Structures are given as structure tokens and as C-alpha cells.
Amino acid sequence: MTALTDLTIAGARDLLAAGHVSAADLARAHLAAMERHRDLNAFITETPERALQLADASDRRRRAGDAGRLEGIPVAIKDLFCTKDVPTTAASRILDGFTPFYESTVTAAMLRQGAVMLGKTNLDEFAMGSSNLTSWYGPAINPWRAPGDGKTRVPGGSSGGSASAVAARMAMAATGTDTGGSIRQPAAFTGTVGLKPTYGRCSRLGIVAFASSLDQAGPLTRTVRDAAIMLGAMAGHDPLDSTSADVPLDDLEDALEAGVEGMTIGVPEEYRVEGMPAVIDDLWQRGIAWLEDAGATVREVSLPHTRFALPAYYIIAPAEASSNLARYDGVRFGLRCEGDDLVSMYERTRAEGFGAEVKRRILIGTYVLSEGYFDAYYLKAQKVRTRIADDFREAWTSVDALLTPTTPSAAFAADSPPDDPVSMYLNDVFTVPASLAGLPGISVPAGLDGDGLPLGLQVIARPFDEARLLRVARTIEEAAGFDTAPRGLT
Amino acid sequence: MAELIERESGPFAYVIGLEVHAQIVSSSKLFSGASAAFGAAANTQVSAVDAGMPGMLPVINMACIEQAVRTGLALGGTINRRSVFERKNYFYPDLPQGYQISQYQQPIVTGGHLVIELEDGASRPIGIERLHVEQDAGKSLHDRDPVHSLVDLNRSGIGLMEIVSLPELASPDEAVRYVRTLRSILRYAGTCDGNMQEGSLRVDANVSMRRPGDKLGTRCEIKNLNSMKFLQRAIEFEGHRQATILDEGGTVRQETRLFDVNANETRSMRSKEDAEDYRYFPDPDLLPLDLDEAWIAGIAASMPELPDSRKQRFMSDHGLSSYDAGVLVAERDNADFFEEVARGRDSKVAANWVMTEFFGRLNKDGIGVADSPVSADALGGLIDLVVDDTISGRIAKDVFAEMFVTGRDAAAIVEERGLRQVTDTTRIEALVDGVLAAHPERVDEYRAGKTKLLGFFMGEVMKASRGRANPQAVNRTLRLRLGQEGGTR
DSSP, X not given: OOOGGGOOHHHHHHHHHHTSSOHHHHHHXXXXXXXXXXXXXXEEEEOHHHHHHHHHHHHHHHHTTOOOTTTTOEEEEETTBOBTTBOOOTTOGGGTTOOOSSOOHHHHHHHHTTOEEEEEEOOSGGGOOSSSTTOTTOOOOBSOOOTTTOOOBOOOSSTHHHHHHHHTTSSSEEEEEESSSTTHHHHHHHTOEEEEOOTTSSOOTTBOOSOTTTOEEEEEESSHHHHHHHHHHHOOOOTTSTTOOXXXXXXXXXXXXXXXXXXXXXXXXXXXXXXXXXXXXXXXXXXXXXXXXXXXXXXXXOOTTGGGHHHHHHHHHHHHHHHHGGGXXXXXXXXXXXXXXXXXXXXXXXXXXXXXHHHHHHHHHXXXXXXXXXXXXXXXXXXXXXXXXXXXHXXXXXXXXXXXXXXXXXXXXXXXXXXXXXXXHGGGTTTHHHHHHTOOEEEEEEEEOTTSOEEEEEEEEXXXXXXXXXXXXXXXXXXXXXXXXXXXXX | OOOEEEETTEEEEEEEEEEEEEEOOOSBOSSSSSBOOSSOOTTSSOOTTXXXXXXXXXXXXXXXXXXXXXXXXXXXXXXXXXXXXXXXXOOOTTOTTSEEEEEOSSOSEEOOEEEEEOTTSOEEEEXXXXXXXXXXXXXXXXXXXXXXXXEEOTTTTOEEEEEEEOSOBOSHHXXXXXXXXXXXXXXXXXXXXXXXXXXXXXXXXXXXXXXXXXXXXXXXXXXXXXXXXXHHHHHHHHHHHHHHHHHTTOOOOOEEEEEETTTTEEEEEEEGGGOOOOOOEEOTTSOOEEOOHHHHHHHHHTOOOOHHHHHHHHHHHHOOOHHHHHHHHSSHHHXXXXXXXXXXXXXXXXXXXXXXXXXXXXXXXXXXXXXXXXOHHHHHHHHHHHHTTSXXXXXXXXXXXXXXXXXXXXXXXHHHTTOOOBOOHHHHHHHHHHHHHHOHHHHHHXXXXXXXXXXXXXXXXXXXXXXXXXXXXHHHHHHHHHHHTTOOO
């Protein structure tokens, strides 16, 4: 029998149902893995006692014939989700000592469905980053290493801790949030599946906000089927989130194996960016071939405003963040650094509480919203955003889904990240457009680069068409036959 | 009426525009389910949303929106089918989110007007630029602790309507009349209780001065005036201050000023150059507010009668003077009370009783109609006793006083205290004869021509009857008796 930590949700579900394993068994196995891989720094807060209690309660429910969709499944929660009575940090010093008295809608739904929470995972501070290097609690580490250099690799970000935990089999699945690629990029870097649903699919209530018009929760898993199972538990209309959509979600598992026969898949020519490594392009071509072999028609499409997506994103997201992060002022919760007067208290608290990247984005956001600059930056960026959404809308008239690489490279070494913010931001070049348009996107592990590090392919679909998104993803997964076990992890 | 400030160089005229912040009558806050009631213990009516906790999101309370629409309709404004909530960003400890959710570029109501009545009885429409909806901040308390400032978040998130007038008011008096009229409309519409002491109605005044007929001058904004008296005094002070500057050839600096109620003067708070940049942008947590035409029509159909039309009705149906009707309709409770008293009775008699005796007594006790121990029915019963001559008007005043203290019914008091008027001719004749017999010299004097002694005899007879004799009957009998015995000259 495979190790309990190698089980997928679907596999564990069958064993649990058959009574071959208990939720407690699964919890213990994963808690042990968490201890073993503590050097990956995937968790900010581990909640082993709570996990065992939840597992016991789950086993009791199952015996009573009352099993939910995630009954007994050990999961990790990105530390951006507020969890009742469990510290929630957003990986920022400014939330020092903050323990919510409420539960986010998404985690509450998962708990109702029987999920067993193992702990809170590491992330870039306030979900701002693509490397997990900006966490106040130190970087999470990618379990994958290049056999050649053995260097520590970043797990990507911002949901790096979640990706690392799922890849290293510390958790069967994890929640992430994606604002410009924060689920898909770390999934690509860690050989996992990362699904960003349509904006509005999952409630944002109780998730520490980064950029409200972009933030969206989604799962990181090791299989496409598990992503479907997780999303089924996470999604749903929430009347307490005005941007939550009241659109029914079909049973995603049902459609999963339906294949892509007869589908038309678009390949956006503008994603073939200058200087794209050959290995990325090769992977992309392989993906095209797999889908064609499976019966899909693949054709080029044009998304002409793609090159404006990243600049627009780096105006809109910081603008919203600069306002969303104003509440961290030292007055009511979290860190307070005393000062001589109110203003110096604000200044010291925010100077010491926020890291450099968060400060940079608050400054950018404040600037672009300022009088005299608003029209030239924020308003212009919103216009670009509309154009980008229009590009996709046009594409949907001729194709059912889009296929692109997830990232322009594999995971970089933790000790040599891109040395300026802009090259770091380029990590999001393929993921940001779909975010701006609110579209569902998924990264599926599809191969290794020359160094033996995982690479992902991204599928993008129409709004609320997660069913078709997952069918395409499942087809790629099957054709790729990717082994998700991190090389070099003991 | 337009008021000029005379200076050596000539007269200056006021130009005043008002921004009124009116707290919306609603059981819960604008974006959360927390109670919006006034007076609860500090920080007991605060949801996680109102406290700006991480991950919390606002949800528009449509009951508040309905109130804003109702107000917009009452002011004759255009209800915008789409309005947008934006964030006004600034730091303050009583602003938990670090921004106030307000409306900026696209308010819910555009245009409208209200009619103010001037001192001379004339009236003038004052234009309204816009009405928008926003959330209130909490309350900072700087005087409760020697070292710390305290914050009460009960008010945080309560819905406000900001109603902005055009700069069409021409005197401090007109400004006060505008706020009174607006307050009355809000109270009729049931959308704001108008209680200035509790802060339900706060006024910012924009004041500038100019030569009559000239183009607009530079304005100053006086913040947070919370009584009619302060509004009047602040504008007066500001007008004179600016007039003095202009008179001496200076220029007025555009700035925000505060009114110091103790010193009775306005003081600079911040200049235009120091004005904060609020970095307004559409709140990404909220979708644009789209209103359905039928929904708006439903509110329009359920609008209560407003003070203006009620006043017209009081004048046409009840035959009241413009002044009396105006006094009665100013407060909805008062007008309701009057209408109940007047039902099936003579309107003018009812109006007279309500306005003099009844309001007089309420004012003396400093209470409102709602707290009156005398109901409209009870007052009507008293009036009926006067009209059917059971008691005299004078006695009725005593009875009313007793009703007010005991809350008892007029008829019961009259019966118990034997206050029924004496109208029986024989008894009155006996009383008159008794008085005349007791004052033979006066009778002679009267008959000799000193007819103003009639008052003396009246008084004596009334005294003898302990006030109960019907005055008309006494008067009649006295004249008869005094004239009978050769009293003609």
C-alpha cells in the first residue's frame, strides 16, 4: 500500500468510505510529514491538536453516516484566510498577535464538509509576491531541487507555503488565493495543480484583502480531480460578499473525464513573448500536440492588449491594496509601536509592521490614486482592463479554452531571485491577464525543465466555465503523465 | 431675506451653501447588520465590519437606500438609476477601515429644491445640488482619560445622507430657515429624526461674501455646526470677518474653519493647500448600485404627505391663516395632533386651543406632543364642553391645567368639581339682583352715565358665582336690570 501521505483526495475518499483508513490515521500521517519537513517552512502556524480533534469528530460523523465532501481530508489553509481562534498573520508582522473571532466563508464551508485543518501556510506578506521571500516568517521552500545544483528553490508565491505543503505531501490539498497568479505560479513551480476559479466563485469574506477586485480563493492539489473536489467544497454564493456570484456550480467531477473531443483550443500569439526560453515553448508545443491528439482543434488567437496587462495590474492591484491596508494602523489589533503622538504611532507601526514589498505597493497605490495622477494611471489602467476583458470575450467567439504556459521559467534559486522588482513582476506575465478579466485559470504540471524542475501549462476558460476548464486540464494531466513526487525530497 | 453687511467701502452680500449630514432612520447600519440605535454603552453596537477587521466586507443595506430615495423624492430630486460607492481615504482612529465609504462622482440623487418661508411671509425655492449616501465614522473622546484618547465605534458605519444645497442662501437667517425646512421634510418623510443634540443632523456651511450682483467670492467652509443657534452665529461671524478683510482690500483665503462656541468665532482649521488628498476611487468591494424603476415607483407611491402640501390643505380645508398653518405643520406630530382635535369640530377653535393653551403648556414643560399627558381626544372633549356651553372658556383653562397634571378626562373634572356653567336665568337674575342690591351707590353712578361700571358688576357677579355663571347671560341680565329702572339719560 502507498503511504497515506501519497493519497489523493479521491483515493483517500474511497479508503475512508470503505473503512480501510480513518481520518485520524490520515491526520497523524500528515502531521508527521509536517514535522519531518519543517525545514521547508511551509507552515506559519501548525495546529496538530485541533487537527486530531477535527479528525476524531470526522470519524464520528462518518460512523453516524453523515459524511461531507471533504470528510476526513487533511488540508492546509493559506494564512490569509481568517480562522476562528487560530492566529492569522498574512505573513506580516503588522498582524502580530491577531487571532480572529470569525471564520472565513470558504474555510467554514470546508470545515462543514468535514475537512481537517492541519495548519496555516506561509505566503508572501499580504499575498504580495511571487517567491514567498517577502514573508515576515521567513521564506517557504520548494521541495523540488535541481539535481544539478541542489540549490534551495523558491516555491513561488504568494501561495508558496500551500504549494510546498501539497507538493511535499504534508497536506493532501491546500487553499490558496490568486490575485495575479498567486495560485497558478506556485503550482507551476512545485509540480502541483493550482486552480483560480472565476472571480466571484468563492466568497472573499474573511480573507485578508490584497486587491479586492482581483482576489479569488482556489485550491492547490496534486491532481485535477482533487482540484474539482476542493472547488466543489470551497465555492458558493455568499450574500455577505457583494461581489460573490450567484451562479450554480455543476458537479465538476462528473464532467472531468469527458475529454476535449470537438473542442477548439486557442493559443494566444501575444503570449509568445520575446526571450521566452525554448524549454517553455517546447512544453507549450507538447501541450498543443496532446490536446490535438485527444481530438481538439487548436488554433491561434489574438489577444492584442496582452502586453498592457502587467502594467495595468501593477497599478490597479497596488491602488486597491493601498486602501485595503489602511486598516492596519495599530489602533485596534495587531502590532502597535507607541509614538509621541498619533501620527508618530501610525508611522512607527506601519514602518515596522510592513515589509519592503508591501510598502512599495502601498506607495505605488497611493501615488496612482493621488489627485492629478488618478486619470493618467488608475483610470487609464481600468480602461486597459476593459480592453483586456474585451480581447478574451472576442476569443470566446471562436475558441472554448486557451492554452498558455503558466510561467516564463521554472522556480528560481532562493539565493538569486530576480534582482529588481520589475523582473520579479514578470513572473506573472501569463497569469495576470486572466486575473484582470476575472476568468478561471488552472496550472497543470506538464513536464520538467533542463534542470529537472517542474513546469506548468495554463488553461483559461470562459467565466464560470470551470467544468470545461477542468476537462482540458484533465486531458493534459493524463497525457503528461507527470510524476508529482518532488525529486530530491527525502 | 438677503442681508447686507455695510462697510466703509460699501455693502457686502452673503452667499451661503449648506451641506447637511442627516443620519438615516434605520434599524441597522449602512453596510452591516449592527444596530444603529443611539445611546447604547460604548462599543456595544459594533460588528466586525464596523470595526474594520481583516477580511470583512460591506453589504449595502437596502433599507438605508430606500430612505435616501424617499428623501430624494421628497426634495423633488432625480433618483439616479445607477450610483457608485467610492472610498474616501484618510487615517483617523475613529475611522477603522482607513477610508469612509461614500458616493462621489455618481450620487444617488441629483437636483431638487425646497421652499423656505421668509420673515415677511414670502417664500423662495432653494436649489439642491445632490444627495449622496455615506457611512458615519466612530466618535473620538479626548476628555475621558488624562493620557489616552478613547474611541466609541457605535456610530461607525451608520448611514448618513449628505444633502448639498446650491449657494443660494443670502443671510444667516435664510440658512437657519433652510435647515428648519429641510429638517421638517426629513421628519415628515421619516428618513431622519432631525435630532441635532444627538448629532443626527449636522451642518457644514460654505460662506463667501461679495458686492451685491458681483461674481462669487472665495468661500470658507465652517465644519460641524450642530445647532440652529451656532449655525446662525457662525455664519454671522464669518460674514463679518470676510467683509472686514475685503473692505480693507485683502483677500479671503479658501480654508476650512471651525466654530468655537465659547469664543463665538470661527477659527482656521486647514487651508486649501493643506487639504487632504482623499484619493477617491470606486469601492471594489461593492458593485455599482442599480435601482429598479418599479422599485422607485413603489417608494414614490408610498410617500407621506409633506409639510408644504399639508400647509396648503390646512389653509384651504380648515380655513387657517398661512401663519397658523405654517406653525402647525412644522412638526408632523403637531399637525397630526391638530387634525385629530379638529376632526368633527370647528377648525379655528381647535387650532386656537392647540396653538395657545396646548403648545403653550408643552413648551413650558419642555416636552413634545408624543409625551403629552393630554391626548387629542381628551382636548377635543374639553373643547366640546366649551362649545356646548357646559363650561365657560375661562373655566376650561383651569380644567385643562388639571387635565395636564392628572391626565383625567375633562367631563369628569367638571362634574366632580361642580364647574358646570350656570345658565339658568332665574339663578343668574338672583345673583345679579344680589350684587346690585349690595352696591346701590354704584348702581346710581351707572345710571348717571358711568357705564363702564358694567365691568365692575360683571366681575362681582362672576365672583359670586365662583366663575361658573355664563358671562353672556350675566351681561345680558345686568344691562336689562340696570336699564330697567329709569336708567336712561
